[in-house]
Amino acid sequence: MLNKLLYMETFGCQMNVNDSERIVTMLADLGYGPTNDPASADMILLNTCSVRGGAEEKVYRRLANLRIYKRDGKKQIIAVGGCVAQQEGEELLRKLPYLDLVIGTHNLHLLPDLVRGAERGERRSETSFIDNDQRLDLFPSITGESRLSRFVTVMQGCDNFCSYCIVPFVRGREISRRSADILNEVRQLADDGVREVILLGQNVNSYGLKAGNEPTFAELVRQVADIDGIDRIRFTTSHPKDMSDELIACFGDVPKLSGQIHLPAQSGSDAVLGLMGRGYTRDSYLDKIYKLKALRPDIVVTGDIIVGFPGETEQDFEQTLSLMEKVRYIDLFSFVYSPRPGTKAAELRDDMPRAVKMARLDRLMELQRFHTREISTTYVGNVMTVLVEGEGKLPGQVSGKGDIGRIVNFTGDISLVGSFVDVKIIKAYPNSFLGEI
Numbered sequence: 001m002l003n004k005l006l007y008m009e010t011f012g013c014q015m016n017v018n019d020s021e022r023i024v025t026m027l028a029d030l031g032y033g034p035t036n037d038p039a040s041a042d043m044i045l046l047n048t049c050s051v052r053g054g055a056e057e058k059v060y061r062r063l064a065n066l067r068i069y070k071r072d073g074k075k076q077i078i079a080v081g082g083c084v085a086q087q088e089g090e091e092l093l094r095k096l097p098y099l100d101l102v103i104g105t106h107n108l109h110l111l112p113d114l115v116r117g118a119e120r121g122e123r124r125s126e127t128s129f130i131d132n133d134q135r136l137d138l139f140p141s142i143t144g145e146s147r148l149s150r151f152v153t154v155m156q157g158c159d160n161f162c163s164y165c166i167v168p169f170v171r172g173r174e175i176s177r178r179s180a181d182i183l184n185e186v187r188q189l190a191d192d193g194v195r196e197v198i199l200l201g202q203n204v205n206s207y208g209l210k211a212g213n214e215p216t217f218a219e220l221v222r223q224v225a226d227i228d229g230i231d232r233i234r235f236t237t238s239h240p241k242d243m244s245d246e247l248i249a250c251f252g253d254v255p256k257l258s259g260q261i262h263l264p265a266q267s268g269s270d271a272v273l274g275l276m277g278r279g280y281t282r283d284s285y286l287d288k289i290y291k292l293k294a295l296r297p298d299i300v301v302t303g304d305i306i307v308g309f310p311g312e313t314e315q316d317f318e319q320t321l322s323l324m325e326k327v328r329y330i331d332l333f334s335f336v337y338s339p340r341p342g343t344k345a346a347e348l349r350d351d352m353p354r355a356v357k358m359a360r361l362d363r364l365m366e367l368q369r370f371h372t373r374e375i376s377t378t379y380v381g382n383v384m385t386v387l388v389e390g391e392g393k394l395p396g397q398v399s400g401k402g403d404i405g406r407i408v409n410f411t412g413d414i415s416l417v418g419s420f421v422d423v424k425i426i427k428a429y430p431n432s433f434l435g436e437i
């Protein structure tokens with residue numbers, strides 16, 4: 001019985017979104033049902049991200065705001081999970097007297113214990129890493145609400161240690177799941193009515209490389225594609241250095257593989273890519289994009305770019321703009337470089353004024369808005385096959401995603417949820433399409 005209320009906020013990437021689904025499953029077993037109202041909640045949980053400094057401070061501000069609900073003697077558990085929890089650990093309990101529990105990225109299986117303890121008034125922090133295969137078996141699974149599109153974790157952690165990035169420090173060593181377990185999970189999901197799976201990990205295309213007897217990621221994609229009932233496959237995130245010819249070939253002959261790929265370049269300058277420790281060059285990145293486009297001329301590419309990395313010159317930055325011209329991303333996530341504690345790049349001299357970094361970000365975003373508009377308007381008039389997932393933006397509308405991963409809203413009956421519908425695109429917005437059946 002759900003007799004208590006959980007209010008949760010999730011920050012950061014899809015790993016966190018996926019972990020939040022596990023948390024909801026586990027807390028339902030303890031009687032917690034979701035609420036959107038922090039004031040009435042019996043438990044407030046923030047699932048946090050620390051990839052950039054700003055994100056971390058946002059958590060502190062958010063906690064400061066939420067603590068008002070804990071006054072007036074009300075018994076309410078306040079918890080922090082995710083990557084800021086992993087990074088700060090006990091320190092958070094020391095700094096914030098109203099905080100009850102801190103749970104790290106490898107400790108989700110301990111949540112029920114910690115919550116029961118907190119209900120009795122205990123304050124605890126659990127953030128020890130489990131850097132062996134046991135981690136995979138301890139990882140709680142997701143049950144409950146059936147959906148058409150589901151994440152399937154294929155690997156956890158990251159061993160790349162890009163010089164700017166905190167993820168390897170807060171998510172631990174890279175571990176691939178056993179392919180038999182992944183395929184069983186996908187078969188089960190297909191039996192439950194799931195039509196689309198999103199294979200998930202910080203660097204999915206290095207899947208199996210360190211495991212010895214597991215398939216490569218390209219082989220895994222083909223095995224997933226062989227499962228009846230699964231009609232569409234996506235994956236995120238890919239590292240360009242591990243984007244093999246074998247995986248690129250899948251885009252040519254695995255029709256279930258989505259027509260969108262997220263391939264973060266981070267920079268278009270070889271000098272900056274070298275300092276970032278990314279393990280590829282501008283030309284080898286572009287070569288992979290060209291190969292993908294040759295096999296799937298209508299493929300759309302999304303990516304991530306960091307501007308203002310220490311030592312980035314005006315010429316380096318222009319190289320990034322020119323890379324964007326060559327790739328023509330449909331959407332691009334761009335960030336100003338933010339030094340992270342313990343990373344190699346945090347030791348580099350960074351004397352570029354903030355105003356210069358912001359001006360570069362503005363230029364980059366303006367170019368991207370132009371590309372987004374240009375590419376998305378080419379779809380107006382086309383018919384797109386949309387997997388309808390739920391209610392649309394306006395009353396009477398439903399919404400879903402086409403093969404290229406963008407949201408399409410269109411007038412239609414809610415009974416369409418769960419089916420693939422051919423929809424004609426009539427208008428392109430900055431982040432979505434408007435269509436009609």
Ligand code: SAH
Binds near residue numbers: 337339
């Ligand atoms: N594993 C994924 C990305 C994880 S972090 C990958 O390798 O693609 C998501 C994005 O945040 C990164 O792609 C990068 O663009 C950005 N990012 C990571 N660390 C950053 C930092 N210190 N400052 C600014 N942006 C950063």
Ligand code: SF4
Binds near residue numbers: 159160161162166168
């Ligand atoms: Fe961070 Fe690089 Fe790992 Fe991505 S591949 S999570 S950017 S260290």
Ligand code: F3S
Binds near residue numbers: 014051166
């Ligand atoms: Fe953020 Fe952690 Fe993901 S730092 S980007 S939530 S792995």
